[in-house]
Amino acid sequence: MVTRCPARGHPDLPLNPQRLSLLLLLLLLPGLPPALGMEDDASFPHLGESSQPPPRACPPRCSCPRPDTVDCDGLDLRVFPDNITRAAQHLSLQFLPRSLRVADLAANEVTEIFPLTFGEKPALRSVYLHNNQLSNAGLPPDAFRGSEAVATLSLSSNQLSYVPPSLPPSLERLHLQNNLISKVPRGALSRQTHLRELYLQHNQLTDSGLDATTFSKLHSLEYLDLSHNQLAEVPAGLPRTLAVLHLGRNRIRWVEAARLGGLRGLRYLLLQHNQLGATGLPAGALRQLRGLHTLHLYGNRLDRVPQALPRRLRALVLPHNRVATLGARDLASTPRLAELNLAYNCLASARVHLRAFRRLRALRSLDLAGNQLTQLPSGLPAGLHTLRLQRNQLRALEPEPLAGLHQLQELSLAHNRLRVGDIGPGTWHELQALQVLDLSHNQLSFVPPDLPEALEELHLQGNRIGHVGPEAFLSTPRLRALFLRANRLHMTSIAPEAFLGLLHLRVVDTTGNLEPVLVRLPPTAPRRPRAAGP
Template sequence: MHTGRDCCPYKYLKREKWQRRGRSKQRDYHEFTNNRIEEIPPEDLIRLQRLETLNLQNNRLTSRGLPDDLFEQLENLNYLYLANNKLTLAPRFLPNSLISADFAANYITKIYGMTFGHKPNLRSVYLHNNKLTDAGLPDNVFNRSDNVEILIMSSNFLRHVPKNLPPALYKLHMKNNRLEKIPAGAFSHLTGLRELYLQNNFLSNEGMNNETFMNLNRLEYLDLSSNNLTHVPSGLPRNIVILHLEKNSIRNISNDVLTQIRNLEYLLLHNNKLRARGIHPLAFLGLKKLHTLHMYNNLLEKIPAGLPRRVKTLMLLHNQITGISKDDFATTYLLEDLNLRYNKIMSSAVHKDAFRKLRLLKTLELSGNFLRSVPHGLPKNLEILRLNDNEISSIPQDTLAGMSKLKEIYMKNNKLKISSIYTGAWSELNSLQLLDLSGNLLTYVPPDLPESLEYLYLQSNKISIITDSAFQSTPNLKGIFLRFNTLTPQSVMESAFEGLEKLQVLDIENNLAFKVTKKEKEEDTEKDD
């Protein structure tokens, strides 16, 4: 045990805290956190019979420094916090009055039968970030402690779900373990369970059966991500709201594994091995509440058939989709956010009526594809359109017509020239606030920009001139970005930026103009000297 006042020894700390709290009415609470306490002699707790809360988090307590019966004498103790210490064994005996115990972030390898057993008032136990194995748990670790509601055992070395879990559980966290299977009946009595975290384990479909989750009638959140699943498990309860299945090896979704989950709102299937032909056309039938579907980072070669009718957010980025046919989105009329970034979509494979039903679509992401022109038939209610990193060399006639709600357009890193943009393309976009045309082949500022525009990105083009009328139609500009062009002092008209009273940022660095101006400033300084 440390001796010496500078190291905050327990006896000195206790005396100081006791004197301070002795003048208050809160004599049932003691906090000794963030010190270097290594042990607690029994005599130091003898006088604390009324103690209800003892907080010893963030110290250096070891199991040797805690006698087996140290806490048993505290008959009124409700809350015990021992997280972030150096315990290797859980305390052997704890008082029956205990309500919550936090032993997280230690090195605990063993729990005793009376550690958490015979505690009718116990409600929450935190054991995450320890070194528990199956051998370190008694068969009935919560014997006669049937009222435990929260059990956190994440980040240990468990291979199996503990037996005889308390029937009152509503939150069970077992992520980041080594679970390989869930024994038959492990969850059958947990009828009130609402949250179940099983991600980042070694669970396979063979390690579960059709009845594993069947009795969890109140389960709302299930996380099975980062396991070894090859298909969606059967027998999932109907009240799940959020279902995590990402980062597995799922190759197919049959027609009857999801349809009974009538309350499903979020389905996360990204980072799997799904192909469009592996998803049954009726896989999402009847899921009327499903509004968010993530299927990015899969092997989809086309838009899957039978998409949820009421989906609002659909993430299909980073797949191998080559085109969009006429009826791919014919039934998803509530879609608001569609992300198809970084696929292999070609302009010739996008049907002109592909988006005809998406009247509520607000955001369309098509960056990182093989598009050579802006697609026809874009939804008129779009607010954000992203077409970065394609091969777009033209904006055909009227492809942006009627898009009065469009606020942001991103078209950087394409092959656009002024001559390849139809006349009047920008002027009718009377809600446009941001236009990004950086990384193209423009030689001057596009004409007829809308009055609503606030930010204009034109860097990394071939702009060699700024006329005096370049920004006459855009008095609301706040930011103009022109770096990495070929501007010179002579090619920038002095009156070009007059009238831009709201302008906050003018970025014209890394042009010939900037370099010459800098040199001129140096010469002027020398003359002044």
């Protein structure tokens, strides 16, 4: 007798209800062939293969119907979902909780924000969408509707071509830099009366993309950055509340006084790297800026210091222009100036008036590097802390121009044509506070004598020094760092006694000489024992 084994699916066996439901579900799913079981054998798994695909990464409670889709709608999430697959291209977060305070979706590939994604969120304060691929088409008008507390919105580094017109009226900080913005539509910023910071740098704004009403309703605006655009003039209708106006790296040729007339609280005006020429800043164009503290004009085409500057100006930055003359009264209107930078202009000693700096009693930093000076300027302010004269054509140093500079702490004379014999006796005598002296890249054949006693850092690299005697540093007991590289020193060029009294010396650089130079630093000074406490 042959015993037959019962086959699976035998009609005499009861069918599992769950299996029936699964089969019905498969039959009803779209895209499946109507005659299940008629497919080629190759469409079925072979022996030992799983009939289920490997599980995909999906955030808890969310669904992932396709490999590129993550659906977290309506889950009342309290934290941003994790475990999102790298293949995800569509992420749905509609119906985020009303209690949401911060939404950070920066540095992704977001191309579209669904309607009301950030709307109806009364507690929402900050939204970060920078470094994505958002265009104006991907930002619906009602994306923020009903969210009345959003203070910070970052849309920088996207693909916006104009300022979105439906931004939250509660904004205080708006980042739109690094986009493709060429226009601010009329009224786009008319409701943002609380806005304090607006960043529009690195865009494609031209004068036609702005009008007199663009910024006029921003009654709280303090910081406006329009740098790195294509503006040819200062925008009209700027808010009187501005403290910082950044217009650098544009194409501005002329500054109209009326455009800045109402900005009496402006503290920082940045106009560097524009196209301001000889007539670009008419006399008195900036006079009404009574609170101006800092004026940046470097990288333009100015041939003289602007006239009639605000009296309270503290920093005037003018390097890389074409200033060739400094008259007796060119700086008379700025007696409170603390920093003056005229580096890399065309100043020659014969064209710098003896009294050019006479009224600058508050001046602490003077930079005249990169000009054509052959001698030290006269009449330097007694309160100077820093004096930079590198990369000129200095051939001699006399004590008179440095007399009275008792507060000078840093002096740079690098890249000139100085020889030791050209340094007059007593040149360093009154520099009682000098801590840093740079004489590098000159024509010195030995260490200059009688250096200031307070000196801590001495740069002598790139000269012609071939010998350092035992008395070279007797006048500088506080020396901490000495740079002698790229000279003409040999193995035995430095006297063993040269560093004996320099108990604070920690750095001696002798690389790049004719031979390796061995330097033995003096022993450190013993520490005094602390007094025992009571």
